[in-house]
Structure formats: C-alpha cells, structure tokens
Amino acid sequence: MSMSMSMDERKIVACVDRSQYSLAVADCASWVSKQIKAPVEFLHVIDRHLEQGSGEDHSGAIGFDAQENLLNKLLSSESEKTKLAKTQGRLFLNGLRERALEDGVTQADSRIRHGTLVDCLLELQDDTRIAIIGRRGETSVASNRDIGRTFEAAVRALNKPVLGVHEQFKIPERFLFAFDGSAVSKRGVETVLQSRLFKGLKGTLLMCGEKRSSGIKLLEEAAQALSDSGIPTEFNHVQGDVVTQMVKGLEIHQADMLVMGAYTHSPLRKLFLGSKTEDMLRATKVPALLLR
Numbered sequence: 001m002s003m004s005m006s007m008d009e010r011k012i013v014a015c016v017d018r019s020q021y022s023l024a025v026a027d028c029a030s031w032v033s034k035q036i037k038a039p040v041e042f043l044h045v046i047d048r049h050l051e052q053g054s055g056e057d058h059s060g061a062i063g064f065d066a067q068e069n070l071l072n073k074l075l076s077s078e079s080e081k082t083k084l085a086k087t088q089g090r091l092f093l094n095g096l097r098e099r100a101l102e103d104g105v106t107q108a109d110s111r112i113r114h115g116t117l118v119d120c121l122l123e124l125q126d127d128t129r130i131a132i133i134g135r136r137g138e139t140s141v142a143s144n145r146d147i148g149r150t151f152e153a154a155v156r157a158l159n160k161p162v163l164g165v166h167e168q169f170k171i172p173e174r175f176l177f178a179f180d181g182s183a184v185s186k187r188g189v190e191t192v193l194q195s196r197l198f199k200g201l202k203g204t205l206l207m208c209g210e211k212r213s214s215g216i217k218l219l220e221e222a223a224q225a226l227s228d229s230g231i232p233t234e235f236n237h238v239q240g241d242v243v244t245q246m247v248k249g250l251e252i253h254q255a256d257m258l259v260m261g262a263y264t265h266s267p268l269r270k271l272f273l274g275s276k277t278e279d280m281l282r283a284t285k286v287p288a289l290l291l292r
Helices: 021-036 064-102 117-127 138-143 149-157 183-194 213-228 242-252 267-273 275-283
Strands: 011-015 040-046 108-114 128-134 162-165 174-178 202-208 233-238 257-261 288-291
Touching: 011 021, 011 117, 021 040, 021 064, 021 128, 021 162, 040 064, 040 117, 064 108, 117 128, 117 149, 128 149, 149 162, 174 183, 174 242, 183 213, 183 257, 183 288, 202 213, 202 242, 213 233, 233 242, 242 275
Parallel strands: 011 040, 011 128, 040 108, 128 162, 174 202, 174 257, 202 233, 257 288
Antiparallel strands: 162 288
C-alpha cells in the first residue's frame, strides 16, 4: 500500500479544476501532506477540445484558398486559446501552491497536462501516494450531478488510495471504518496502522449485517490493534442496510471522515464500485478515503 511509514518522494496528487471544490482539495492536500510528510503536486488538466463554443460561423461554400486561410485562422485561434488556458492555469495553480506553502506544506509543485484527468492520473500513478479529488468538478457542477463522472472513473481506474472531498474541508478528528472481517478489511486496517495519516485521530470500526461471534471477535481484535498502535478505536456492530447504517454511524460516532476499502471479490466492492457508492457519497459530506 502506498501510504507507508517510510519516507519517499511519491507525491500527494491534488486534482484541481476551476470549480469551487478546488480550495477544499487544496486544503485537504495540505493536511495530508503535513500528516504523512509527503510533497504535494497540484494537477490541473486542460481539456483538448478548446475549440468548442467559439461562436463564429464557419459554414458556407468556400474555395481552396479560403479553406486554407480558414484552417490557418482556426489553428491560430486554437493556439491562442491553448496559450490562454495555460496562462490561466498557471496563475490558478500558483495561487493554490502559495496557499499550501502558507499553510505549512514544505514542498508543493504544480503540473498542467492536456487530456483527461484519469489518463493523467494513470500516467503519474507510480509516483503517487494518494490522489485527492473533489467529488464534483466543473462539468458535474454545471450538469447538477451529485457525484462527478471523473471522480467515479478515477476511483475505478487507480490502484492508489483516493480521498474524495466535498465542497468544504475541515480537518478530521474522528474516522469511521467500514469493517466486515474479510481479508479486505484486515488489509485496510493494516493500511491505517502503517499510515501517518491517522495520527491524532480517533476511530470507530463499524460492522453491518448478521451478528456472528467470529466476526465480533475479528472486529474487537482489529480495534484493539489500532488502539495499541496509538489510534484510539472503538467498535460497533449493527444490522440493516450497509449504506443506511454507515450514514447513521457517521452521525452517532461523530466521525468526520469515512474510510472504506475497495478490492476485487470483496462484499465492500459493491459498496464502492456499485450503485451504492454513489448513494453513500451523495448522503455524506465528509471526506471519504477509498483504499485500493
């Protein structure tokens, strides 16, 4: 798992666009950076299709010379738009970088790429410890989607932890961990044990479903292991729908961060990558750490 105790140069990749979610992503990245002692890189991806919405009418019958002139004009226009987008992007990133440095981050860089966010994240994956992404972006805000398609696609594509943030970010004090006693859950607990991210936080392990003594024993052992490592953790078992109970659990245990694992063949996979993922994220506004 990428969030180990050891120091390395892999970065926290903070994905930002021009939506209001960017400040929350930036502030969350600052917190994570100070917790796990890792550099931050702000990633701003510019869509290739800048030609949309030019407003000019290029229709009509034209001759060869006119076509060539029009093509040159379009290319020139496209080049100008690209330059403008890059300049605006750099200014935007510089502001976020300065914000992070003022917040105490020791190393913050920025990167502008063209293409899609998911492709860029996959390209940077080997150098990434954790990706921080707003649950909505410019496109989803414009279309009134609760959860952005890009966020969902990134969670599905990346083999790294993804921390999804809402519109506003508050430094978490307590986390709720969805635990089902499976190998997936145990690996998730190991991740929490090994990561500096949870230093200073208190946790709750919540198990949903049929109550079995073997499961309760695993739940208790996991909570004890976390408490012994310096992360005070309680545990609870409830029956009922997983999403409903997890949302209730956040409120009951006053948790301000949700932690869930997403691995193949895990029952939690449906929670993360199925339709319930969206239900859960739509129902909560706390940061959600999705472990892969």
